[in-house]
Amino acid sequence: MLNCSVGISSIVIEEAIGIHRELGPGLFETVYETVLAGRLEKRGLRVERQLPVPIEFDGHAFGAAFKIDILVEDALILEIKSVEQLSKAHAKQLLTYLRLSNQPVGLLLNFSAATMREGIRRLVNNYKAE
Template sequence: MRGSNDQISSVVIEEAIGIHRELGPGLFETVYETVLAGRIEKRGLRAERQVPVPIEFDGHAFGAAFKIDILVENALILEIKSVEQLSKVHAKQMLTYLRLTKQPVGLLLNFSAPTMREGIRRLVNNYRPE
């Protein structure tokens, strides 16, 4: 199943809500990451975990400068959190990931929120290089 970012996001959100209902909040991020990636693949989408991202800065290449928690269909970045509350730094981190990877959309998913709907932030890359 390939689709638009909106279709892919819908699948991911459905699965995240289901996982949150079944497992509840409070587990380690890696648990949610593993289970969510499995559920996404069961739905027919490719989900790669811990994807290393190289960057180039000031004439130097840095392999695996950071890792994307889950990359869905090479088009949607998922950043998995299990924190009491999402902060501005989490959104800034995601926006930087989107800009550096030139991806259009990312979902910040906080599995420790009281409800999963409260723990979802959709971020869009509006970065336009000069």
């Protein structure tokens, strides 16, 4: 088990690149999510898929306001995409997930990029609640 998000990120990126090389771009996000989760578990990492995250807003509790595609070792959120090009909205979505789930780091992985390296964005939660 790894505690360092940098080490975890390295393993995730290595596996994502391997999956992209083997399967290629253009499949549904759920395919990449399933295969990546399996590869990470095989590497000995604790993985949770489609993890519902509750939030409280304006005095109301919402049980499953959103779902995290993959949470690795309770420390790294993976948002899986299979789109022609990542947009600012995708990054904003992951940053909001990081903030609302109080997680420090996330990876936005777009498996439809020409190369996987082009489809990887690392985002850091710099938000501090007062």
